[in-house]
Amino acid sequence: MLRTQKKKPAGFFFSERGHPTLEDDAGTQRWNTTLDDRSGTRLFLSFPQTKTYFSHFDLSSGSADIQAHGGKVLSAIGNAASHFDDLDAALSSLSDLHAYNLRVDPGNFDLLSHTIQVVLASHLPNDFTPEVQAAWDKFLSNISEVLTSKYR
Numbered sequence: 001m002l003r004t005q006k007k008k009p010a011g012f013f014f015s016e017r018g019h020p021t022l023e024d025d026a027g028t029q030r031w032n033t034t035l036d037d038r039s040g041t042r043l044f045l046s047f048p049q050t051k052t053y054f055s056h057f058d059l060s061s062g063s064a065d066i067q068a069h070g071g072k073v074l075s076a077i078g079n080a081a082s083h084f085d086d087l088d089a090a091l092s093s094l095s096d097l098h099a100y101n102l103r104v105d106p107g108n109f110d111l112l113s114h115t116i117q118v119v120l121a122s123h124l125p126n127d128f129t130p131e132v133q134a135a136w137d138k139f140l141s142n143i144s145e146v147l148t149s150k151y152r
Contacts, residue, residue, distance in 0.1 A: 038123070039073070040066040043115045050108050073112070080143050091146045099150040106148040113140035 041061045044051050057065035076094055083090030098104045117136055121128045128136075 037062050037067045037070050039112070039116050039119045040070050042119055043112055046115065047108075047111045050111060053102060053104055053108075077140075077143065080146075081139070087142055087146045088149070091143065095147050095150045098147055106144075106151050109144035109147050113137070113144055116140065 041059075044054075044059050044066075051059060054065070054069075057063070057069070059066065076091070079090055080087055117128075117133060117140070120136065121133065
């Protein structure tokens, strides 16, 4: 990954509220509803080892806990998009939280990144083109790299 050559890819947008969007001829399609709880639910079903960090959550599909955490994840992604040129500073406190307080296994960030892309691809197949997928993959990889940087 070439962190020194980060650019916000074409076709990759965030709304004024920080939620991922995709501009197309029909206007802006908000992806926040798709991502809020479906990514979390799919993460826990596909990778049950991630449940370890959420033993205090109601992990049933669509639960308030999963929706709330999904909202936090989306806010963090939106914050990263707003501070694309300085992800290290934008995500520093979140990196500290996950590395030092929550002690989340760094591999879980890759699992969540993968899950987000699977949810987008399965629910928005016409909008989630190979170019958009490549942009999301690179962007989420950059976020994961920053979040795991303090584990060393």
